[in-house]
Amino acid sequence: xxxxxxxxxxxxGAWTAxxxxxxxxxxxxxxxxxxxxLPKRAGLKRCGKSCRLRWLNYLRPDIKxxxxxxxxxxxxIRLHNLLGNxxxxxxxxxxxxxxxEIKNYWNTTxxxxxxxxxxxxxxxxxxxxxxxxxxxxxxxxxxxxxxVIWTQATRCSSEVIFPLQPHATHDxxxxxxxxxxxxxxxxxxxxxxxxxxxxxxxxxxxxxxDASHLLNFEFNHLLKASDGEFEEPFDEAMFKxxxxxxxxxxxxxxxxxxxxxxxxxxxxx
DNA sequence: AACATTGACAACCGCCTGAAG
DNA sequence: ACTTCAGGCGGTTGTCAATGT
Numbered sequence: 001x002x003x004x005x006x007x008x009x010x011x012x013g014a015w016t017a018x019x020x021x022x023x024x025x026x027x028x029x030x031x032x033x034x035x036x037x038l039p040k041r042a043g044l045k046r047c048g049k050s051c052r053l054r055w056l057n058y059l060r061p062d063i064k065x066x067x068x069x070x071x072x073x074x075x076x077i078r079l080h081n082l083l084g085n086x087x088x089x090x091x092x093x094x095x096x097x098x099x100x101e102i103k104n105y106w107n108t109t110x111x112x113x114x115x116x117x118x119x120x121x122x123x124x125x126x127x128x129x130x131x132x133x134x135x136x137x138x139x140x141x142x143x144x145x146x147x148v149i150w151t152q153a154t155r156c157s158s159e160v161i162f163p164l165q166p167h168a169t170h171d172x173x174x175x176x177x178x179x180x181x182x183x184x185x186x187x188x189x190x191x192x193x194x195x196x197x198x199x200x201x202x203x204x205x206x207x208x209x210d211a212s213h214l215l216n217f218e219f220n221h222l223l224k225a226s227d228g229e230f231e232e233p234f235d236e237a238m239f240k241x242x243x244x245x246x247x248x249x250x251x252x253x254x255x256x257x258x259x260x261x262x263x264x265x266x267x268x269x
Numbered sequence: 270a271a272c273a274t275t276g277a278c279a280a281c282c283g284c285c286t287g288a289a290g
Numbered sequence: 291a292c293t294t295c296a297g298g299c300g301g302t303t304g305t306c307a308a309t310g311t
Contacts, residue, residue, distance in 0.1 A: 012280085012281075013279095013280075013281090013304080013305085014279070014280080014304095014305080015279085015280085033296095033297090034296090035296075035297070036295085036296065036297095048296085048297095049281085049282095049296095049297085049298095050280075050281075052297075052298085053279090053280065053281080054279090054280080056298095057278095057279075057280085058279075058280095085300065085301085086299090086300085087299080087300065088298080088299060088300085099299075099300085100278080100279075100280085100300095101278080103300075103301085104277070104278050104279085105277090105278090107277095107278095107301095107302095108276060108277055108278080109276090109277090
C-alpha cells in the first residue's frame with residue numbers, strides 16, 4: 001500500500017530557475033492539484049510531492065517573504081503555547097507565512113529562546129500549571145501527576161499535558177469565567193489578571209483546534225476542586241461562529257481574558 | 270587565507286487521514 | 291468492510307552563507 005517512492009531518475013535537491021518557471025506556468029494554466037500527474041504534464045523530472053512542496057512553500061504568489069515581524073513572532077509564540085507543534089494551524093493564522101517557514105523559524109530561533117527562558121525560570125515553571133509539548137520525558141513522579149490530553153484535531157503528534165490537580169496545590173488562584181448561563185466565580189484565592197490581545201484570533205483558533213473539549217476538561221477541574229456541579233459549558237458552536245453569539249461578542253459580559261490562560265501559560269498564576 | 274562552527278532555510282522522508290472504488 | 295491512493299503534516303536532513311578562530 002502507499003505511494004510509489006519519489007526516485008528512479010527524478011531530480012532531487014535544489015530547484016533550478018527553469019524548473020520553477022515550468023511549475024509556475026503549468027499551475028497558472030491548469031491550477032493546483034493532481035500533483036501526481038503534474039510533473040509529467042509540466043515536463044518536470046520531479047515527483048509530485050516535491051512539486052507540491054515547492055509551490056506551497058516557495059512559489060505561491062501570496063507568500064510573504066522576508067523577516068518575521070515582532071508582532072508575528074509574538075503571535076507564533078502564543079499560538080505555539082496553545083497548539084504545540086501544529087505548524088499548519090499556526091501558519092493558517094499568519095497570512096502569507098507557510099508552515100515550513102514557521103517551523104524553521106521556531107526551530108532555529110524561537111524554540112531556543114523559549115528553552116533558554118524556561119531554564120532561567122525553571123523554579124517558577126515548576127508551577128502546577130505547566131503545559132508542555134515535549135513528549136513525556138518527565139520523571140515518574142511527574143508522570144503520576146499528569147494526564148495526556150489528545151485533542152480532536154485532524155492530526156496530532158504532540159501531547160498537551162495538564163496536571164491532574166492543577167489548582168489544588170495553589171491557594172492563590174482565581175479564574176473568573178462568565179458564561180452564557182451567567183457569571184460563575186471560582187474563588188480560590190487572590191486574583192491574577194491576564195490579557196487576551198487578539199480575542200477573535202484566539203476563539204477562532206480554539207475552534208479550529210476543537211477547543212471545547214479542552215476547555216471543558218479544564219473547567220471540570222475547576223469545579224471539581226471546589227465541589228461545584230459540572231455542566232459542560234463549552235460546545236463547538238461557541239467557537240464556530242462566536243461573533244454571532246450574543247454571549248461571546250464584544251458587548252457581552254464575557255471577558256476574553258478568561259481564555260487567555262489557555263494560550264499563555266507564563267501568565268498563569 | 271584557511272578551516273571550523275553556526276544559523277537559516279529549502280527540501281526530503283515517513284507516516285497519517287480521508288475519499289473513492 | 292476493505293484496499294488503494296492523493297494530499298497533507300511534522301520531523302529531520304542537506305546545503306550554503308556568514309561568522310569566528
